[in-house]
Amino acid sequence: MADMHRVGALMREGCTMVLDEVDFFDPAMEATCRALQWWAHELVQVNAYLTTQDASGFKLHWDDHDVGTSGRWAWSAWTPCRLRTSSWSGPASS
Numbered sequence: 001m002a003d004m005h006r007v008g009a010l011m012r013e014g015c016t017m018v019l020d021e022v023d024f025f026d027p028a029m030e031a032t033c034r035a036l037q038w039w040a041h042e043l044v045q046v047n048a049y050l051t052t053q054d055a056s057g058f059k060l061h062w063d064d065h066d067v068g069t070s071g072r073w074a075w076s077a078w079t080p081c082r083l084r085t086s087s088w089s090g091p092a093s094s
Contacts (some may be wrong), residue, residue, distance in 0.1 A: 014053030022046045 011017070023029040023046040037044040051057040 011050075011052045014055035016049060016051045016055055016057045019048040019050075020045075022048050037089075 007017075023044075024031045029046055031047060033044040036042075051058070
């Protein structure tokens with residue numbers, strides 16, 4: 001169980017909170033992800049990132065997956081350092 005007093009203190013100080021696979025905890029979001037997965041033939045999950053105060057979030061990095069965003073962001077685009085590869089072939093047929 002999370003120490004909510006400590007979580008609150010970190011948020012007031014400025015931090016980035018990462019919540020992976022949020023769809024696992026919400027049945028409606030999970031159903032939406034499964035529907036999108038069926039339609040797109042791609043793996044779908046929801047991650048949430050909350051950066052508070054003047055925290056900088058993440059340092060320079062790259063993601064090996066598509067990223068959708070909401071909110072205010074400053075982006076820099078760099079030349080890819082490698083080709084995108086994917087070993088996932090979609091959901092199994094039933």
